[in-house]
Amino acid sequence: MTRSLIPLLALLPLAACAPDLGTKPAPRSAASLASTAALPSENGQWPGDGWWQRYGDPQLDQLIAEGLAGSPDIAAAAARVAKADALAQQAGAALGPSLAAKGNGTFIRKLGSTGFSDNFAISGTPHLISGSLNGAFDLDLWGKNRARLRAARREADAVRVEQAEARIALAAAIATAYSDLKRLYDARDVTETTLRVQSDTAALVGERMRNGIETEAERRQAQAFVPAARADLAEIDSQIATVRHQIAALVGAGPDRGLAISRPTLGAVIPTALPASVGIDLIGRRPDVVAARARVEAAAERIKVAKRAFLPDISIAALIGAQAIDIPGLIAGKIAYTNGGPAFSLPIFDSGKLEGDLRASRADYDAAVADYDKTLINALRSVADAVTARDALARQMGDVRASLADSEEAYRIAQLRYKGGLSNYLSVLTTERAVITARQRNADLGGRAFTLDIALVRALGGGFAQPTHS
Numbered sequence: 001m002t003r004s005l006i007p008l009l010a011l012l013p014l015a016a017c018a019p020d021l022g023t024k025p026a027p028r029s030a031a032s033l034a035s036t037a038a039l040p041s042e043n044g045q046w047p048g049d050g051w052w053q054r055y056g057d058p059q060l061d062q063l064i065a066e067g068l069a070g071s072p073d074i075a076a077a078a079a080r081v082a083k084a085d086a087l088a089q090q091a092g093a094a095l096g097p098s099l100a101a102k103g104n105g106t107f108i109r110k111l112g113s114t115g116f117s118d119n120f121a122i123s124g125t126p127h128l129i130s131g132s133l134n135g136a137f138d139l140d141l142w143g144k145n146r147a148r149l150r151a152a153r154r155e156a157d158a159v160r161v162e163q164a165e166a167r168i169a170l171a172a173a174i175a176t177a178y179s180d181l182k183r184l185y186d187a188r189d190v191t192e193t194t195l196r197v198q199s200d201t202a203a204l205v206g207e208r209m210r211n212g213i214e215t216e217a218e219r220r221q222a223q224a225f226v227p228a229a230r231a232d233l234a235e236i237d238s239q240i241a242t243v244r245h246q247i248a249a250l251v252g253a254g255p256d257r258g259l260a261i262s263r264p265t266l267g268a269v270i271p272t273a274l275p276a277s278v279g280i281d282l283i284g285r286r287p288d289v290v291a292a293r294a295r296v297e298a299a300a301e302r303i304k305v306a307k308r309a310f311l312p313d314i315s316i317a318a319l320i321g322a323q324a325i326d327i328p329g330l331i332a333g334k335i336a337y338t339n340g341g342p343a344f345s346l347p348i349f350d351s352g353k354l355e356g357d358l359r360a361s362r363a364d365y366d367a368a369v370a371d372y373d374k375t376l377i378n379a380l381r382s383v384a385d386a387v388t389a390r391d392a393l394a395r396q397m398g399d400v401r402a403s404l405a406d407s408e409e410a411y412r413i414a415q416l417r418y419k420g421g422l423s424n425y426l427s428v429l430t431t432e433r434a435v436i437t438a439r440q441r442n443a444d445l446g447g448r449a450f451t452l453d454i455a456l457v458r459a460l461g462g463g464f465a466q467p468t469h470s
Contacts, residue, residue, distance in 0.1 A: 019358065021359065024369075026369070027296055028373045030280045039279050041277070044272060044273025046285060047272070051457050052175050060178050074163075077162065095140060095145050139315060142308040154297045164464055181240065182266050183448070197436075204419070221429070244259065272453055278460070299361070305361070309358075313344070318340035379459070
């Protein structure tokens with residue numbers, strides 16, 4: 001067979017030449033993006049799988065478990081993984097031999113008179129039967145099929161990482177909605193307290209008016225805040241129901257599932273601290289960055305496929321067959337045959353198709369590198385944004401709690417003075433408005449603490465662990 005290839009290899013100089021498209025761009029490294037000042041080490045740990053359990057709420061744990069088991073988003077991600085694996089299997093099939101069986105039969109039956117002499121009369125059922133086995137094996141001398149397989153595997157790796165990302169995103173979405181539910185319940189507590197306080201104040205002003213100390217204007221002003229507080233309470237109840245429906249949809253259930261969600265019992269937030277070298281190590285902790293890098297590697301392999309398409313394809317083909325013919329009174333016999341040898345395909349002129357394929361593969365690679373760079377930059381930015389918001393919230397909470405303490409004390413003193421006839425209703429109203437505002441802000445920031453911590457955990461990869469790939 002070696003001798004038979006010599007004249008074929010002699011045609012190599014006639015093959016089309018792959019153009020030089022210049023040096024490929026390289027993905028940016030995390031070290032090239034300054035981030036140490038914005039992301040200082042805080043001796044923290046990377047989030048682990050099941051990070052939401054540290055909030056100490058069994059109901060949240062159950063909801064996330066339901067979501068990971070029954071969400072359509074998770075099912076769709078699993079289907080994409082199955083398809084990517086199937087495509088990799090298809091690509092790998094080109095590296096092995098193929099064998100196909102073929103057969104056919106022809107049967108002849110005379111219909112009516114033929115007009116020929118009886119000397120040509122045919123009795124019985126003439127037939128022709130043949131069968132064959134066809135085998136082929138691509139030698140893949142230049143590694144084109146192997147590069148195609150590597151590209152398919154890296155694409156499958158990217159899709160598998162995106163499946164993990166879908167699970168992380170779903171867990172974060174459920175946890176975020178759950179923290180919103182906690183914030184709404186806390187806001188409801190404040191509104192209920194406000195309604196009670198304003199009802200008491202309205203009653204006190206009414207009593208003072210009957211005693212001739214206040215006027216009808218003050219009584220009506222105090223009374224007006226009571227229905228407004230009831231309206232606020234109804235609005236919060238509507239928002240609570242909406243968030244319950246949202247959580248039910250996230251876990252892959254109908255809205256009735258939301259009716260069974262009770263008030264959250266989240267523990268105190270322990271803010272997530274940044275691990276050491278977060279800017280550099282983030283590339284292996286963020287699933288979107290890992291998936292983008294895998295697609296860069298897949299695109300690089302496709303360039304190899306496109307380049308090697310300029311070289312000849314050499315394969316080995318073999319055929320084994322048999323044929324039987326039987327025309328009674330005329331001919332009958334059997335024959336077996338076999339052949340085999342190299343097959344050769346050489347691109348010489350294709351009006352620029354191969355060059356276009358190569359340029360398209362290179363453009364896809366350049367785009368994949370740019371997408372990776374953008375994903376890495378945005379990943380670092382999302383961590384920096386989350387850290388900035390976390391630190392700002394800590395300062396806000398300190399100020400709001402101090403303001404709340406002062407407002408409540410001022411309101412207590414104003415009530416005592418008002419009841420003792422030492423001040424008018426305006427001073428009570430002013431301090432009451434201030435304490436209500438401080439209570440609402442404190443409740444809002446308490447819920448926001450969970451939301452921002454979840455955002456930081458998500459920005460740090462949400463417990464993703466980079467898989468090994470073949």
